[in-house]
Amino acid sequence: MNGSPERLVRAAAPAPGPDGPVDGVALVTLDRPEILNALSFGLLAELAGVLRSLDADPSVRAIVVTGAGERAFASGADIDEMADATPESLEAGRAFEPWDDLRAIRKPLIAAVRGYALGGGCELAMACDMIVAGEDAQFGQPEIRIGVMPGAGGTQRLPRLIGRMRAMDLVLTGRTIGAREAERCGLVTRVVPAEDAVPAALELAARIAAMPPIAVASAKAALHAASELPLTDGLAFERRAFLALFATEDQREGMAAFREKRRPRWKGR
Numbered sequence: 001m002n003g004s005p006e007r008l009v010r011a012a013a014p015a016p017g018p019d020g021p022v023d024g025v026a027l028v029t030l031d032r033p034e035i036l037n038a039l040s041f042g043l044l045a046e047l048a049g050v051l052r053s054l055d056a057d058p059s060v061r062a063i064v065v066t067g068a069g070e071r072a073f074a075s076g077a078d079i080d081e082m083a084d085a086t087p088e089s090l091e092a093g094r095a096f097e098p099w100d101d102l103r104a105i106r107k108p109l110i111a112a113v114r115g116y117a118l119g120g121g122c123e124l125a126m127a128c129d130m131i132v133a134g135e136d137a138q139f140g141q142p143e144i145r146i147g148v149m150p151g152a153g154g155t156q157r158l159p160r161l162i163g164r165m166r167a168m169d170l171v172l173t174g175r176t177i178g179a180r181e182a183e184r185c186g187l188v189t190r191v192v193p194a195e196d197a198v199p200a201a202l203e204l205a206a207r208i209a210a211m212p213p214i215a216v217a218s219a220k221a222a223l224h225a226a227s228e229l230p231l232t233d234g235l236a237f238e239r240r241a242f243l244a245l246f247a248t249e250d251q252r253e254g255m256a257a258f259r260e261k262r263r264p265r266w267k268g269r
Contacts, residue, residue: 007031007046008030008031008032008040008042008043008046008047009028009029009030009031009043009046009047009050010028010029010031010068011026011027011028011029011050011053011054012026012027013025013026013027013054013057013059013060014026014059015027015064015202015205017199017202017206018199022202022205022206022209023206023209024059024060024061024062024206024209024210025060025061025062025063025064025202025205025206025209026054026057026060026062026063026064027063027064027066027198027202028047028050028051028054028063028064028065028066029065029066029067029068030043030047030065030066030067030068030073030074031068032068033067033068033069033071033072035075035078036067036069036071036072036074036075036115036116037067037068037069037072037073037074037075037121038074038075038076038077038078038079039074039076039077039078039120039121039124040078040081041078041081041093041095043078044098044099045097045098047065047098048097048098048101048102051063051101051102051105051109052101052104052105054107055105055106055107058268060107061107061108061208061209061211061213061216062107062108062110062205062206062208062209062216063105063107063108063109063110063205064109064110064111064112064198064201064202064205065109065110065111065112065124065128066111066112066113066114066197066198066201067113067114067115067121069115070114070115070136070194071114071115071116072114072115072116072117072121073111073112073113073114073115073116073117073121073124073125073137074116074117074118074120074121074124074125075116075118075119075121076116076118076119076120076121076122076142076143077119077120079146096151096152099123099127099152099153102124102127103127106217106220106221107213107216107217107220108129108130108205108208108216108220109127109128109129109130110128110129110130110131110132110189110201110204110205111124111125111128111130111131111132111201112132112134112197112198112200112201112202113125113131113132113133113134113137113139113179113188113197114134114136114137114194114197114198115134115136115137115138116138117137117138117139117140118138118139118140118141118142118176119140119141119142119143119150119154120152122139122140122141122154122158123141123150123152123153123154123157124152125139126153126154126157126158126161126187127152127153127157129220129223130189130204131182131187131188131189132188132189132190132192132197132200132201132204133179133182133183133188133189133190133191133192133197134179134191134192134193134194134195134196134197135178135179135180135191135192135193135194136179136194137178137179137182137188137191137194137197138176138177138178138179139176139177139178139179139182139187139188140170140174140175140176140177141154141158141170141171141174142174142175142176143171143174144171144172144173144174145174149171150171154171155167155171158170158171158187160227161185161186161187162185162186162187163185166185179191189204211266212248212250212251212253212254212264212266212268213250213266213268214245214248214250214268214269215245215248215250215251218241218242218244218245219241221237221241222234222237222238222241225237225238248269249267249269250264250266250267250268250269253265253266253267254266
């Protein structure tokens with residue numbers, strides 16, 4: 001596909017791993033390497049559609065998102081497309097609907113980042129549930145340098161992840177940080193050698209995919225609620241989700257397997 005206008009996102013389920021297909025894991029690749037996987041409106045819409053499809057596929061239990069090539073996860077918005085935009089055209093074109101779709105994905109999303117994850121690329125990585133960064137990864141919200149500000153979650157997710165003052169530093173100066181600083185700040189889950197970013201993300205996804213899918217989805221939802229709800233409301237959300245799991249076959253199977261000292265067989269029911 002190589003970033004052709006007809007297809008800007010590649011998806012493989014099961015994901016191809018170094019030792020063969022990775023059971024239960026899908027690999028989604030932003031495929032515009034010639035322009036550092038810049039996020040056009042078309043790419044974002046296509047990405048949202050691919051992720052919705054994978055979210056509905058019972059054979060997929062975790063999803064890894066990465067960028068084609070070695071230079072960038074996603075370098076940011078497609079400025080050629082954005083330069084002549086107006087408030088009215090952005091609203092009329094529903095430019096931000098794909099970002100809302102990403103929030104609705106119930107299955108775990110893991111970003112595998114090599115090279116640049118800037119602007120919208122950083123926002124896309126933060127919209128995932130975990131980030132595995134290669135040592136060559138660079139993160140930042142440099143929109144201020146071109147006369148605007150983050151508009152797809154950067155001013156909201158970044159301070160929740162790294163704190164308000166660090167987020168102020170990055171957003172108001174537009175500076176970038178490397179993978180190790182991002183790890184120290186709490187922006188990324190782990191840092192690995194550059195060439196291991198995708199394999200490490202697939203390995204992490206495979207470990208999650210081996211867990212009971214309903215419990216995974218419920219735990220993901222509760223963890224996201226922790227950053228959005230007051231503590232009392234968050235605890236009530238957690239309690240409801242916990243109790244609901246006791247109506248599932250997987251709860252009965254998991255506890256029976258523990259008592260019988262065998263490996264559980266999850267059914268997703």
